[in-house]
Amino acid sequence: MKSRSTFLAYLICAFVACPGYFAVAQNGSSTSWRSLFNGKDLSGWETYLRPSEAAADQKPIGLNQDPHGVFTVEDGMLRVSGQDWGGVFTKESFSNYHLRFQVKFGKKKWPPRENVVADGGLLFHCSPPYDFGSTCWMRSIELQIQETDIGDYHNVGAGIPMIPLAKSHDDADEVDQYTPSAPLQLTKNRVFRSGNFESTSDNWTTGELVARGADAVFIVNGFVVNRVYNIYRQDLHQQTTRGQIQFQSEGAEHYLKNIEVRPIVFHPTGVPKLVANKPSIELARNGSQTLEITNQGGDVELIAAELIGKNLEQFRVKLPVFPLVLKAGQKLSIPISTKGDTLTNDPVVLRLETVLGPVEDFSVTLKVNSVTASIK
Secondary structure (H helix, E strand, C coil): CHHHHHHHHHHHHHHHHHHHCCCEEEEECCCCEEEEECCCCCCEEEEEECCCCCCCCCCCCCCCCCCCCEEEEEEEEEEECCEEEEEECCCCCCCEEEEEEEEEEEEECCCCCCCCCEEEEEEEECCCCCCCCCCCCEEEEEEEECCCCCCCEEEECCCCCEEEEEEEEECCCEEEECCCCEEEEEEECCCCCCCCCCCCCCCCCCEEEEEEEEEEEEEECCEEEEEEEEECCCCCCCCCEEEEEEECCCCCCEEEEEEEEECCCCCCCCCEEECCCCEEEEEECCCCEEEEECCCCCCCECCCEEEEEECCEEEEEEECCCCEECCCCEEEEEEEEECCCCCCCCCCCEEECCCCCEEECCEEEEEECCCHHHHC
16 A cells, blocks of 8 residues: 555645646536435434523433434424534435535524624534534534635545645734645645635525535535645545535534435536637626626536636626536536725636536636726
């Protein structure tokens, strides 16, 4: 068996020299969605809970005991009260899958997190023990579900991945941020998502996870916001590629619905060739244009878009409903406009995503007119 360092050297070389390495084929299709939550009860799920540190009663709770009704079903939704800490998790384990769900935060918060942003999380590739993380979560990788931070990466012990990241700032704090153009780095530290694409607080946000082997892609409202590669357990000398799915209770009320999964199929039938009507779009303040994309190759299923660069949120990109199949000869229209009062002329690259990775040889650069950007 090759050493970890040798394996990583090969992996990095493949990533740098062959961008298509992580996008094995561009039209990998998937089968039908399967619901994991029936909207009536918790069939197919189990729970594990403990009291919060602030609770007066510190008596252990444990497996499939929920005395305070932390996980209940209301009007077809899964309500997570947040009172006790822990999770609700699938009995089934999964690998090579595409998961999607919708989340909306409620009003109730519990000590000791009553004065901070509402928090939850999606844990994947979960494995026992049930109390590995913070004495209430399974060993796993986390797609953060927290107000204004949905899509951050956290590590709960399922292995250490590689992430392309660079230093950035969250208010006055220096943080690691997912940056597609940056070098891959091994990290078990929090990695912030590329941008905030969440819905307003009174609307549902759609989260998605593409778990492909030991790699994963985090998607929020149709935008790729984070990627992790080669999740690796050093103690086992192997990649982490499968596990249960768990949603956290972490001090804040929130609601989940439309929790669905489908397997990823790795059998290409053709190669798409997406061609834009222009290689770049330059917008004035309050300006808008429509990007027209034609598929001159084989059929392709698109599941998301990605914006790459600084100041992503100054562009409003109106995405179609994903996933969608763009057949040979078909066109796709994407309206793009500027938003906000402070604009910069930093270029932002738009690309499109399949379940197997970015569409190869396709990108469009978005710019703000330099005169417009200089006006404050």
